[in-house]
Amino acid sequence: MFRKWTALGFALLLLFCADGVGAEQWVAVKRVADGDTVQLADGRLVRYIGVNAPEINHERNSAEPFGFDARSRNIELIGSRRIRLEFDIERFDDYGRTLAYVFLPDGSMVNEKLLQSGVAHCLYRMPNVKYEARLLKAQREAMQERRGMWRQWHEKEGRYVGSRNSRRFHAASCPEVKRISPKNRVVFSKRWDAFWAGYSPSRECLY
Numbered sequence: 001m002f003r004k005w006t007a008l009g010f011a012l013l014l015l016f017c018a019d020g021v022g023a024e025q026w027v028a029v030k031r032v033a034d035g036d037t038v039q040l041a042d043g044r045l046v047r048y049i050g051v052n053a054p055e056i057n058h059e060r061n062s063a064e065p066f067g068f069d070a071r072s073r074n075i076e077l078i079g080s081r082r083i084r085l086e087f088d089i090e091r092f093d094d095y096g097r098t099l100a101y102v103f104l105p106d107g108s109m110v111n112e113k114l115l116q117s118g119v120a121h122c123l124y125r126m127p128n129v130k131y132e133a134r135l136l137k138a139q140r141e142a143m144q145e146r147r148g149m150w151r152q153w154h155e156k157e158g159r160y161v162g163s164r165n166s167r168r169f170h171a172a173s174c175p176e177v178k179r180i181s182p183k184n185r186v187v188f189s190k191r192w193d194a195f196w197a198g199y200s201p202s203r204e205c206l207y
Contacts, residue, residue, distance in 0.1 A: 035070025118148020
């Protein structure tokens with residue numbers, strides 16, 4: 001009986017590792033869509049966990065500063081290579097894209113390298129926070145070394161209010177601030193301080 005249950009437990013463990021938290025897949029890249037998204041040879045779109053790169057131009061929106069730099073860096077890192085996907089709690093985002101940490105054959109993480117290059121910033125989102133500390137460390141390294149978007153940083157005057165729950169920050173004048181519970185509010189005098197703390201700007205209002 002013990003051997004029977006041991007075999008069953010081992011089989012369940014293999015099933016969990018194949019499709020559960022921390023599961024891994026080796027895949028081929030078809031194209032790099034932008035600074036934080038790639039399309040695989042099988043057609044899937046993969047959105048990198050924990051990072052947000054500036055947008056490139058779309059039909060209705062013009063490119064953001066460093067948007068094309070981020071895509072170029074992503075192409076430089078990945079090109080058409082095979083990559084390893086590692087998953088967290090959630091497997092898909094609201095747009096149906098696969099959420100993953102992306103690793104190169106040498107073991108380095110692309111999400112981390114984009115942050116170290118200063119072409120993306122941290123994007124905290126529960127419950128996918130397995131590498132949160134590692135990614136924030138990479139961003140702080142780029143900030144200290146003034147790489148990429150941090151090189152010629154121009155600070156906007158004003159106060160900024162962040163939510164401890166979402167790790168998003170807003171201009172103090174933004175109407176969305178009223179939605180943040182007072183106990184969850186954190187105030188920053190500079191955007192730099194908010195980024196350093198691991199907060200990212202809200203898209204719901206100008207900041």
